[in-house]
Amino acid sequence: MTKCRIRFEKTGRAKYISHLDLMRTFQHAFIRSGIKIKHTEGFNPHPYISMALPLQLGCESVCEVLDIQIEDDMSQRTLPEKLNPWLPEGIRAISAALPINKVGLLKYVRCSVTMVYDDGKAAERKAAIEELFARESLIIMKKTKRGMGELDLAPNVSEVSVEVISDTELKVTALVSAVEPTVNPSNLLDAVKQNAPELEPDFAKYMRLEVYDGNMKPFM
């Protein structure tokens, strides 16, 4: 058995594949590829796949992390090219290597929210959005396991930058806390909606850009 960590992207149409379905998609893809990986125990064994930090439905990512154990004697490095032909459109392994740290150490995520304004006046809102994310405290109401709860984004969101992409698009990039508390990219939009409703876009797109451990070391 060789431990193996794969970094993959989930973009385009594939962003609508749910976390559970993504697991099954990988299971099928591994079987198709002929790469033998460790199976779960029990009556109905499946290829064993562990994925850190489920991605929100509808969010794209270029930094997803997946751990498996390979049965065959093969180098991790060649794994992406062996696996990629068997994956659906939008899901692509970028690199693979021996895991250097535990998934539990994952702490920060860099992500972006692209806000679309149909009136073509995206640039005019740049300063106001910057101001919003610079506030000392930025409370949002957020669904938790125990109903709605308050969360202050200010201490959990940093390195915010706002970029004008086009007449209609503004891109907010930020470093957010991945666990305890979990800040999803959509929470950045919640902050806009709840604290500055006049800045609410007509549509928003989300993307995960990089994951880090507590020392800001990229996970792969």
Added chain:
Amino acid sequence: MYAFCVQYIYDWRYRMEQRIERILPKVQKPARYTGGEYGEIMKNKDEVDVRFALCFPDTYEIGMSNLGLRILYGVLNNMDGVWCERVFEPWRDMAEEMRKEGIPLYALESGDPVKDFDIIGFSVGYEMSYLGILDMLDLAGLPLRSADRKELTPLVFAGGTCMYNPEPIADFIDLAVIGEGEEADAEITELYRKAKKEGWSKPQFLNEAAKIQGIYVPSLYQHEYNEDGTIKSITPKGDAPAVVTKRIIENLDESYFPTNTIVPSTEIVHDRTVLELFRGCVRGCRFCQAGYVYRPIRRKKCDTLVKQGIEALKNSGYEEISLSSLSTSDYKELTGLCDGLLEWCEPRKVSLSLPSLRADNFSMELMKKVQKVRKSGLTFAPEAGSQRMRDVINKNVTEEDILNSCRTAFEGGWSTVKLYFMMGLPTETDEDIIAIADLAFKVLNTWKKYATNKARGVKITVSTSCFVPKPMSPFQWEAQDSMEEFLRKQQLLKDSMRSKAISYSWHDSTVSFIEAVLALGDRRLAPVLESVFKRSGGLAAWEEFFSEDAWNEAFEENGVDPHFYANREKGRDEILPWSTISAGVKTEHLWEERERSRRAEITPDCRNQCANCGARKLSKEGRCDD
């Protein structure tokens, strides 16, 4: 096969981002509306001259589980210059968003609007999905009625089991394919290609199409009625034949089977590889439309099946394979087939499942084989409780067979048994209903006597469905029980159950009533379907969207008496709406079977003695597999 065009994908994405993407976050399970699955076939639209929208009038999850749809998808895409794409009926939330935003129904592969396609082909396996056809045409932005679509393009047709009586949807479709579609769909596509190139009018095309065997063009048949509402005459026009005979594929070993197919990225109903062992059934149960319309029986070779099964599993990565056919255990080399598959499956932890085992030849040996990989509940379908009733329907299974099979199962450690019955069968009396409860009780006693693992307890489930008389079966002339009668019988059976270990569930008779109306109906139902669609929308096969009120109002509004179709016994000489269609089985044979049923006389199965039904004439060699 995978003519892949990257540029095209980007186009799609672009458009999707523009319009569809905005509504996807608002709907449940958006993955079923995006396409992009592994194995999807992309082509360059500049290199094809026929765009084919293969439509399934129900959800993605149901449609993608349909083997027939996957076969046609492959067959059509294997044709040069043809790009066949999939379209399913969106769930309510999605349909609402699409209507609100003015997004027309689009095909999953390209994202292009269905209304711009050349051919729109519906696969219809269930009468309740007729409303789905209207829903999809409406969402596409097309007129519902064939007569209102004046141009050749898009051509709208339907195929599938329901088309043995296409009359209820006759006014909506341009033509129907009767029988198996692999060849006929391709021929229609070729003819269309020629017509488009030469600039034919729609009537010109339809007249030519009617000359192809198995093609029924409803508009070429004039229906006239008697005072009492029965059909007086059906007159063919132009080159339409008096009777359209269904198509069959003679050699299943040589015909296309999808071993390289789409693997959905979201869970569907049958998320596994499915093998078709044969078409047709040797049994001849008299209530069963499938048993008659799929004749003659054609079997696939064991070697072919093992080869295709393994290939399909390898290509899909599925961890389960199931054998599907009308009566799987009638496959002669079943043991050999299971051995061949298990040899490959077991070391790879792939499980094999056998649905629809018959109670009479359920063998311990076979059961153990399947059990080695996975063990699930057992299902038996005696269909009727008393021997007399089983003889009436020609279900050649005895009580002894059933109890012996249960004994084998209980001895083998099974403890969950489901028993399926039908209610409202011709000549049924209260004794026959009570006999269902008695039989279930005997199954329980068998468990008490033979179960090896009593500590686990036992679960026996009895389910009853309501009998729906179907065209082309010996019971096509029968009247369905009234809804009140169904309710009374269900209550009677409930009261007759003698143990808490036996649970009883039944189907809603309202749905079965509508099913009977649609199965036995004629083209006068068209305005009814339109009214129901206006009132309650598509997806009528789904309990949450089925509206009894909508149907009642629609019948009333259009002055149509549904009982005329469902609850009236038809005479031997009555012209039935499907009289212009033949499944190859002679009407005389059906009538004789009906007469025998009245005398509770059984007819031996095709393997023991050919009953000369006429179906063998459909094959060039004039024989049935035996």
